[in-house]
Amino acid sequence: MRPAEKQGWTSLLTETVNLFCHNGLRYQHDVKVEGLLVITLDSKDIIIVNINNTHTGRNDRVFIHKDDYDKTCLMPKSPPRHPAGKVMQSQSVTLVPQLSATAMSPPQTKTGPRYVYIPAASIATGASSQPMVITTASAAKTVSNTSLVSTTASPSSSATSVKTTMRSLLTGLPSTPTLMPANTSTHKSSCDQPMPILQKIKPHSSGSGDHVTTKKIKVQYIDGIMIVDECPDDFSESNFSSASYNNSPMTSFSSSHPTFVQLANNKQSSTDATPAKRMKNDSVSHSTPTTTRMVAKKSTTQRAKLIKRAETAKSATNLPPAEEIGKSNCVTSSVDEQKTAKDTSSGKCNNGEVDAKGGTTEANISDYEEEKSASETSDSEYSDPSFTLKSKKKSKLWKPGFKVRPKVNKRRAMFRRLRDRMKKKKTTASSNRKARDTRKCGSCEACLLKEDCGNCRFCDDKVKNGGPNRLRQKCIKRQCIQLVSCEFTQEMSS
DNA sequence: GCCAACGTTGGC
DNA sequence: GCCAACGTTGGC
Ligand SMILES: [Zn+2]
Ligand SMILES: [Zn+2]
Numbered sequence: 323m324r325p326a327e328k329q330g331w332t333s334l335l336t337e338t339v340n341l342f343c344h345n346g347l348r349y350q351h352d353v354k355v356e357g358l359l360v361i362t363l364d365s366k367d368i369i370i371v372n373i374n375n376t377h378t379g380r381n382d383r384v385f386i387h388k389d390d391y392d393k394t395c396l397m398p399k400s401p402p403r404h405p406a407g408k409v410m411q412s413q414s415v416t417l418v419p420q421l422s423a424t425a426m427s428p429p430q431t432k433t434g435p436r437y438v439y440i441p442a443a444s445i446a447t448g449a450s451s452q453p454m455v456i457t458t459a460s461a462a463k464t465v466s467n468t469s470l471v472s473t474t475a476s477p478s479s480s481a482t483s484v485k486t487t488m489r490s491l492l493t494g495l496p497s498t499p500t501l502m503p504a505n506t507s508t509h510k511s512s513c514d515q516p517m518p519i520l521q522k523i524k525p526h527s528s529g530s531g532d533h534v535t536t537k538k539i540k541v542q543y544i545d546g547i548m549i550v551d552e553c554p555d556d557f558s559e560s561n562f563s564s565a566s567y568n569n570s571p572m573t574s575f576s577s578s579h580p581t582f583v584q585l586a587n588n589k590q591s592s593t594d595a596t597p598a599k600r601m602k603n604d605s606v607s608h609s610t611p612t613t614t615r616m617v618a619k620k621s622t623t624q625r626a627k628l629i630k631r632a633e634t635a636k637s638a639t640n641l642p643p644a645e646e647i648g649k650s651n652c653v654t655s656s657v658d659e660q661k662t663a664k665d666t667s668s669g670k671c672n673n674g675e676v677d678a679k680g681g682t683t684e685a686n687i688s689d690y691e692e693e694k695s696a697s698e699t700s701d702s703e704y705s706d707p708s709f710t711l712k713s714k715k716k717s718k719l720w721k722p723g724f725k726v727r728p729k730v731n732k733r734r735a736m737f738r739r740l741r742d743r744m745k746k747k748k749t750t751a752s753s754n755r756k757a758r759d760t761r762k763c764g765s766c767e768a769c770l771l772k773e774d775c776g777n778c779r780f781c782d783d784k785v786k787n788g789g790p791n792r793l794r795q796k797c798i799k800r801q802c803i804q805l806v807s808c809e810f811t812q813e814m815s816s
Numbered sequence: 817g818c819c820a821a822c823g824t825t826g827g828c
Numbered sequence: 829g830c831c832a833a834c835g836t837t838g839g840c
Binding site (some may be wrong): 792 | 819820821822
């Protein structure tokens with residue numbers, strides 16, 4: 323989530339909580355709302371909301387009763403998500419100034435725009451998976467209807483209006499279903515079609531609803547979190563095409579977000595792994611890639627950097643499924659796994675800073691771009707031919723554009739040490755025999771594989787795949803698991 | 817100690 | 829002779 327979006331979302335949350343307390347609790351002089359909320363998205367992205375608000379005034383009535391909760395579904399459901407993590411449902415709705423000053427009449431000490439939910443079903447959204455824009459006209463009309471509902475339901479009592487609004491806020495249900503526009507009959511259940519609309523209300527607007535100036539906002543759900551964005555003035559339905567949807571700055575976060583999703587699901591190391599590495603990965607960090615662990619300890623910006631690198635590596639690598647590793651009789655360590663998880667959470671918590679001024683603060687993502695560019699620099703460094711040729715042995719077969727693998731895991735070194743040790747033993751046992759079979763058992767799944775995967779760096783290296791033939795190794799998926807496993811077990815027991 | 821690069825070799 | 833890939837090593 324971009325800082326601006328996070329800011330918008332947190333202020334919305336703050337306002338919502340404040341409003342809920344101001345209007346839903348009984349008090350004589352003032353009400354103080356304090357709290358620190360930590361919202362963790364997908365176990366990696368953190369939003370910290372510090373609420374510190376004192377509201378001076380008086381409220382004699384409690385508008386929220388237990389009955390109000392009974393039939394509610396508190397939070398709107400998240401819309402279906404694109405497999406790749408992209409937001410599937412997006413909506414542009416209308417911001418209107420407060421239509422009736424009495425609709426939200428409780429004394430407000432704050433100035434400036436406020437955000438309030440209005441009933442969801444008042445806008446016929448449907449469950450479209452396509453981004454959806456409500457035109458200014460229809461939205462204005464809809465909002466107007468909704469406001470009419472509120473004011474009609476409480477012609478004389480602002481309290482009821484507040485109650486209505488609050489209930490709507492909590493439930494997403496239409497406050498007064500009987501007054502809903504006729505065309506909402508397609509809504510089977512409000513819970514099925516939750517689509518809360520944000521209404522921007524000026525605290526002391528004297529507007530009467532006849533002069534509604536509209537401004538569009540966009541509502542998106544990402545992982546169940548509603549994100550509100552103000553549309554540019556020139557934003558229109560027509561330019562909400564898929565292209566602009568992907569490229570518009572307004573929606574750029576929707577393409578950045580899946581990046582994080584991908585990281586969370588990324589079970590692969592950032593580098594190619596030999597069987598030893600794969601096994602070690604599984605046993606030590608247990609499918610938590612080194613990258614991710616480091617990420618957890620680093621700032622969000624560093625995470626972003628590593629995420630990108632991991633993705634780059636991922637695109638060039640295809641590791642076997644976890645089951646394959648599981649067959650290798652390797653020793654597993656759940657302790658380390660837990661430790662990893664701990665590291666992850668503590669590391670992330672340390673990233674958050676609380677703004678004492680009562681505002682909201684997010685984990686330091688400000689230098690995300692900087693890190694991103696740094697990442698790009700280092701990535702390109704590895705694929706730079708000159709960099710490659712600086713290497714001690716220059717290859718006559720080197721081809722421009724061939725990707726040189728950036729980093730090598732230490733686990734591979736261990737694998738080699740073990741292999742060398744085994745080789746030594748074998749050599750002493752049968753000194754005359756040529757040790758060409760030290761790398762394969764001949765019976766494991768990997769050894770029995772006939773075809774290369776075509777995706778690993780060793781496959782890429784092969785001449786038949788257009789590679790430079792510098793590495794000259796077996797396909798990563800065909801490298802024996804069994805021997806490595808035995809070696810590893812022996813190593814662990816010795 | 818480590819690894820990318822590459823000389824080398826078994827199998828065909 | 830060709831190919832796959834094993835085993836070695838220079839450079840770091
Ligand atoms: Zn392969
Ligand atoms: Zn094997």
